[in-house]
Amino acid sequence: MTTIQLEMSVRQRFNTGLSQFIKRKVEVEGFYDYEVARILNVDGGSVGKLRKTFGISRADRFAKRFADTYGTGSLNTFKKLVENPDNTLADVARHFGFSREYARQVYRKVYGRPYTAAFHKKMVAREQKRLASKMGSKRIGPLMKVTQKMSSLGFCPTIVNNGPSLTIIANGYRVGFRSTSKPVYMGRRCYFRISQGVGCNGHYDFIICFCGNNRRGIHYIIPGQSMPKYGVYLLPEAGPRESKYAQYKEAWHLLTNESQKMEVS
Numbered sequence: 258m259t260t261i262q263l264e265m266s267v268r269q270r271f272n273t274g275l276s277q278f279i280k281r282k283v284e285v286e287g288f289y290d291y292e293v294a295r296i297l298n299v300d301g302g303s304v305g306k307l308r309k310t311f312g313i314s315r316a317d318r319f320a321k322r323f324a325d326t327y328g329t330g331s332l333n334t335f336k337k338l339v340e341n342p343d344n345t346l347a348d349v350a351r352h353f354g355f356s357r358e359y360a361r362q363v364y365r366k367v368y369g370r371p372y373t374a375a376f377h378k379k380m381v382a383r384e385q386k387r388l389a390s391k392m393g394s395k396r397i398g399p400l401m402k403v404t405q406k407m408s409s410l411g412f413c414p415t416i417v418n419n420g421p422s423l424t425i426i427a428n429g430y431r432v433g434f435r436s437t438s439k440p441v442y443m444g445r446r447c448y449f450r451i452s453q454g455v456g457c458n459g460h461y462d463f464i465i466c467f468c469g470n471n472r473r474g475i476h477y478i479i480p481g482q483s484m485p486k487y488g489v490y491l492l493p494e495a496g497p498r499e500s501k502y503a504q505y506k507e508a509w510h511l512l513t514n515e516s517q518k519m520e521v522s
Contacts, residue, residue: 258299260307267297276311279304283313287321319366327353332367339364339375342382346372377413384416399436399467403476410509424461428514431460433481436467438474441490451477452488463511468493478508 258266264275271278282288282296290308291301308315323332331353338349339360350360364372385401400416404425407414412427425432440447449468464484466477468491475493479502489502497503505511 263297263299275307276313279308279311280313283308283315287324289318289321290315323363335363336367342379342386345379346376377415381415384418400434403434403436403465403467406476407509407512412509412512425465427512430462430512430514432512433461433464434467435464438469443490446492446494448490448492450488450490453484453486466491476507476509477502477505478511479505480511 260275267273267275267278273281279293282293283290289301290304294301294304297304320332323335324330335349335353338344338352339346346360346364347357350357353360361372364375368375381404385404400423404414404416407425407427414432415426417424417426423434425434435451435453437449437451439449441450442448449466451464451466451468453464461481461484463481464479466479466489468475468477477491479489483505491502492500493506495503
């Protein structure tokens with residue numbers, strides 16, 4: 258059967274063009290070439306050639322096998338389950354009745370990358386959720402905002418709970434966080450007092466000090482050894498000649514580790 262004859266046959270039987278028919282069967286319904294050939298009553302090789310001529314990708318064999326084994330829509334179910342921060346890989350595997358290792362392999366097949374990064378994000382999300390339930394929104398709000406900013410800058414922060422204090426781990430550094438939205442006026446100038454915290458002197462590599470309210474403010478990234486024992490008064494409007502802490506305003510580059518600095522240079 259020639260291509261023209263096949264085109265006419267498909268239009269009569271399915272009221273659509275040959276290329277549209279093959280595209281729908283292969284890319285949408287996940288049919289293999291031999292399955293399309295069986296419908297059209299031609300050999301599989303002919304369908305393969307036509308598919309390449311029309312620029313149609315081969316059916317996702319893995320997705321189809323998964324759907325054949327675990328039911329229609331099962332791959333979408335897998336995605337929803339595995340993307341839920343509350344679900345572990347073992348939870349997802351248990352839902353389908355296969356091993357956690359196979360769930361890991363399915364994740365790589367579906368997303369084209371290992372599960373490691375997703376696992377890290379879930380751990381961060383769970384810790385943030387746990388902390389949010391443990392702490393008041395007044396305290397946790399600024400902390401979540403600064404970790405979001407750090408994530409946007411590529412630092413991948415992790416929050417750990419060290420008793421009364423919280424530590425942010427980023428690039429191998431231990432980072433403390435302090436914030437205040439209540440300015441202290443001295444004359445005509447507006448200062449923000451940042452306390453060091455009880456028992457925290459020397460505990461952190463850096464301390465991020467946020468001065469301002471939740472919507473607007475300035476971050477100071479101060480090395481731990483440069484932070485006074487009993488805290489500091491910060492003047493956001495001050496320049497380098499007026500305050501030695503001006504050099505730390507929005508100095509996020511300080512959190513870049515040595516290997517990253519070499520890559521950038």
